[in-house]
Amino acid sequence: MPIYECRKCGQTVESSSMPGCGSCPKGGCHSWMILCNRPGNTTWQCRKCHKTLNCETIPGCGSCPGGGCHSWVRL
Numbered sequence: 089m090p091i092y093e094c095r096k097c098g099q100t101v102e103s104s105s106m107p108g109c110g111s112c113p114k115g116g117c118h119s120w121m122i123l124c125n126r127p128g129n130t131t132w133q134c135r136k137c138h139k140t141l142n143c144e145t146i147p148g149c150g151s152c153p154g155g156g157c158h159s160w161v162r163l
Contacts, residue, residue: 091124091141095151098139102127123147123158134158 092107093100096114100123101107109117128144136154140163141147149157 089127090122091127091143091147092120093123093150094118095121098137098151098153100139100141121148121150123150131163132160133163135161 089102089104091100091102094112096116096119097112099112099118101120107118107120112118124141124143124147126144127142129142130144131140131142132147133140134152134154136159137152139158146160146162147158152158
């Protein structure tokens with residue numbers, strides 16, 4: 089099941105389909121993008137915001153609260 093991240097607030101959700109708009113704490117609707125298509129046993133952590141994900145391959149760039157794109161490192 090893919091892992092989605094809101095570009096605005098950074099919330100992550102694991103869902104088989106695009107999550108609903110909902111109410112984003114940063115205002116308006118969430119703006120979802122896929123960070124990880126295939127969750128797995130490899131743990132990745134962003135060097136900037138320290139978010140961790142278990143994903144088969146390196147997660148996508150996303151929108152890091154630390155600025156710009158996430159900078160993933162394998163743990």
